[in-house]
Amino acid sequence: MARSRFGPGESQVQLCALNRRAGQKDNSDLFRKAELRRRICGDVENASIFLAGSGFGQMFRHAWRDKARYTLALDTNKRKVEELRFQFPNVDARVANFSTFTDWPFRRRFQIADFDAFGNLYPGIAHFFEKAPWRTPFYVVASDGGPLAFKRMGHVQQQLRRNTSSIRFLGARDLDSYMDRLVWPWWKRIAVKHDLDIECRAWLANKEKTVAYYALKLETQS
Numbered sequence: 323m324a325r326s327r328f329g330p331g332e333s334q335v336q337l338c339a340l341n342r343r344a345g346q347k348d349n350s351d352l353f354r355k356a357e358l359r360r361r362i363c364g365d366v367e368n369a370s371i372f373l374a375g376s377g378f379g380q381m382f383r384h385a386w387r388d389k390a391r392y393t394l395a396l397d398t399n400k401r402k403v404e405e406l407r408f409q410f411p412n413v414d415a416r417v418a419n420f421s422t423f424t425d426w427p428f429r430r431r432f433q434i435a436d437f438d439a440f441g442n443l444y445p446g447i448a449h450f451f452e453k454a455p456w457r458t459p460f461y462v463v464a465s466d467g468g469p470l471a472f473k474r475m476g477h478v479q480q481q482l483r484r485n486t487s488s489i490r491f492l493g494a495r496d497l498d499s500y501m502d503r504l505v506w507p508w509w510k511r512i513a514v515k516h517d518l519d520i521e522c523r524a525w526l527a528n529k530e531k532t533v534a535y536y537a538l539k540l541e542t543q544s
């Protein structure tokens with residue numbers, strides 16, 4: 323059970339105050355992100371969960387805490403990690419960069435990973451699949467801020483680039499093409515590399531269509 327400076331059972335007003343402190347001004351996005359997570363992981367219980375870019379723990383609060391047996395939460399921001407520890411003492415929260423993290427808890431095997439850092443997530447995700455302990459079915463959720471650079475400048479993160487000449491034209495206008503031609507093929511390559519099937523996937527965009535929020539369920543190849 324989480325501790326709270328406001329006592330057990332925060333009111334909506336108190337939650338909004340917490341969210342404002344977390345820099346989350348628009349709660350609609352927060353709740354849509356949490357809903358995406360709850361939807362893809364509907365059946366999961368007692369999970370080991372990895373939070374990459376855990377911030378003040380909004381996603382933990384709204385989507386994960388009921389599903390978590392063990393949670394490793396990494397953030398490069400010390401103040402956020404301290405606040406998350408205060409709010410959720412049971413979370414193993416650490417100040418660390420998830421793209422280079424090495425101190426994995428090998429007694430656990432993660433079933434859920436939540437990459438919510440907006441920068442270029444793909445080196446960190448690839449690092450996780452190579453080095454971290456995980457098991458299937460495996461659920462991954464990500465907030466990809468790449469569409470902003472893609473829409474503005476046609477820029478694509480290096481890891482996603484493959485034949486971008488035809489994509490640039492479409493992608494500058496259409497977020498579907500960002501997902502269909504860049505993100506999902508990248509995941510296909512990760513899945514093949516680790517003998518996984520993509521069982522299901524879902525995505526949505528923020529209001530400005532500058533961030534793609536997406537989720538996948540991965541299963542061992544049959």
Ligand SMILES: C[S@@+](CC[C@H](N)C(=O)[O-])C[C@H]1O[C@@H](n2cnc3c(N)ncnc32)[C@H](O)[C@@H]1O
Nearest residue numbers: 375376377378379380381397398419420438439
């Ligand atoms: C959008 S906020 C995360 C919100 C958070 N998931 C929540 O539920 O409240 C992005 C966070 O990612 C962190 N971050 C960015 N790059 C990171 C990295 N490479 N490793 C760890 N944390 C990172 C930032 O410090 C920031 O707190």
